[in-house]
Amino acid sequence: MKRRRNCLSFLIRHVAQLFVFSGALLLLTLAPAQAEYGDVVLNKRAEKAGMRPVIFPHWFHRIRFKCNVCHSEIGFKMRAGANDIRMAGILNGKFCGACHNNQIAWGAENCHLCHSGLPGLKSGIRGGNATDGPGKW
Amino acid sequence: MKRCVAKQIFVLSMGLIIAQTTCGVEPASQASSFWLPLAQDELHDPTDPALNLLQNPAKALSILPRDGAGDQVNWVEAIEDNNIRPSVTLHSNTQVEILDLDVLFRNTDEMNMVNFPHKQHTEWLVCSNCHEGIFKSKGGTNKFGMFDILNGESCGRCHGAVAFPLTECNRCHSVPRTSTAAPATVN
Numbered sequence: 001m002k003r004r005r006n007c008l009s010f011l012i013r014h015v016a017q018l019f020v021f022s023g024a025l026l027l028l029t030l031a032p033a034q035a036e037y038g039d040v041v042l043n044k045r046a047e048k049a050g051m052r053p054v055i056f057p058h059w060f061h062r063i064r065f066k067c068n069v070c071h072s073e074i075g076f077k078m079r080a081g082a083n084d085i086r087m088a089g090i091l092n093g094k095f096c097g098a099c100h101n102n103q104i105a106w107g108a109e110n111c112h113l114c115h116s117g118l119p120g121l122k123s124g125i126r127g128g129n130a131t132d133g134p135g136k137w
Numbered sequence: 138m139k140r141c142v143a144k145q146i147f148v149l150s151m152g153l154i155i156a157q158t159t160c161g162v163e164p165a166s167q168a169s170s171f172w173l174p175l176a177q178d179e180l181h182d183p184t185d186p187a188l189n190l191l192q193n194p195a196k197a198l199s200i201l202p203r204d205g206a207g208d209q210v211n212w213v214e215a216i217e218d219n220n221i222r223p224s225v226t227l228h229s230n231t232q233v234e235i236l237d238l239d240v241l242f243r244n245t246d247e248m249n250m251v252n253f254p255h256k257q258h259t260e261w262l263v264c265s266n267c268h269e270g271i272f273k274s275k276g277g278t279n280k281f282g283m284f285d286i287l288n289g290e291s292c293g294r295c296h297g298a299v300a301f302p303l304t305e306c307n308r309c310h311s312v313p314r315t316s317t318a319a320p321a322t323v324n
Contacts (some may be wrong), residue, residue, distance in 0.1 A: 020293065037208055038299035039180055055180050058299045059194055059208060066223045067299075068263040073227050078266070078294050098227065112187035117180055125298050126180060 011014045038082050043118055053117030074098045080125040138293040171209045207302045213257045235259045240276070241312060247257055 021088065030032065038058030046053045061070070070076045077083050090097035090108050098106045106113065172194040176183040181191075193205060202214040213271065215221050224232045236259045242251040259265075268274045271294055279291070286293035297303045 021179060025209075039178075041180065049243075052182055052185060057194075059198060059210075062191060062212070062223060062261075062299070063221050064223055066225050067261045068231075068233070068266055069227055072263050072265055073231060076269075079289075090154060110187065112185055113190060115173075115189055116182060116185040116191065120181045121180065 037126070041121045041123050041126055042085065043117065043123045044081075045086070046115060046117075047119060051111065052113045052115040053121045053123075055117045055132060056114075069134050081123060164256070204301065206305050207300075212300070213260065216260050231263070233263055236264075245310060249307070250312040250314060252310045253309075262302050 040056040040058070041053050042056065043053035071078050076095065085095045087108070089095055090100065093101060096114070099109060100108050156265070174193050174195070175181040175188055175191055182187055198208065198210050202218065203209055204211040204241060214271070225231070236255040238255040240253040240255070242253065245251055246324040263303060272279050283293040283303075285291050289298075292309070293303065
């Protein structure tokens with residue numbers, strides 16, 4: 001009788017532990033990724049000119065082009081804020097305009113595809129990660 | 138006492154198995170929960186008239202090789218396994234080469250030494266992206282530490298922003314001091 005009770009209490013105790021442990025693991029794996037999407041917010045001039053800030057998604061572009069295409073051939077410096085990007089330059093084939101010219105990608109007249117950010121965003125690279133991103137970004 | 142420890146180990150491993158099988162049942166819904174839709178990412182304006190024309194990250198990223206850190210995509214595996222085939226050049230005269238050269242950084246205090254593989258980096262970048270600006274080519278001439286990296290310098294230019302984050306210590310600090318396998322170059 002005592003043996004059976006022992007057995008029962010062992011089962012209850014450990015089954016409960018099992019649920020708690022696997023539940024905690026599930027929660028950990030299902031949490032949304034505060035990922036380093038590497039989205040860049042460009043708002044040095046956009047809102048002052050009456051447009052939404054620009055959101056540049058690294059993840060979308062790197063599926064289609066290797067880093068060197070933009071950061072070597074087109075000439076984007078690898079530091080958010082270090083590039084003096086203006087619409088006049090883009091329309092003349094510089095920066096984003098090297099591809100966004102209706103030949104390689106849709107043209108710069110599609111304002112809202114880039115100027116799609118929430119008003120008030122601060123310029124810089126976003127997405128964070130577990131360390132909340134490097135300070136200087 | 139030993140029996141108690143054995144019981145605990147058994148229970149924990151059963152828990153792991155249950156958690157893994159439960160995750161495996163719904164890979165699609167779990168995958169999409171990792172990447173927030175643009176309208177909810179706190180960057181895009183849900184009232185932007187063109188937002189519905191933009192691709193949501195889950196659609197593209199959920200079918201790529203998975204990683205346990207950062208944006209949950211193993212970008213190196215994605216390119217090596219041809220899951221993605223990003224263009225190397227806009228201009229046909231750009232020189233691109235894969236350099237298969239490992240560099241060992243020994244001066245890492247009590248941490249494992251760092252092995253830097255050029256191969257995986259040159260699959261994405263050309264030499265001039267790093268040399269001679271961020272890193273000098275000559276062995277032993279680059280002085281940097283984790284403080285610089287955490288401040289977005291040297292490796293931190295990309296790692297933590299567009300490449301796996303700085304919480305993944307062992308991916309770089311991967312060579313124990315007792316290791317006998319000597320890479321090509323020592324820094």
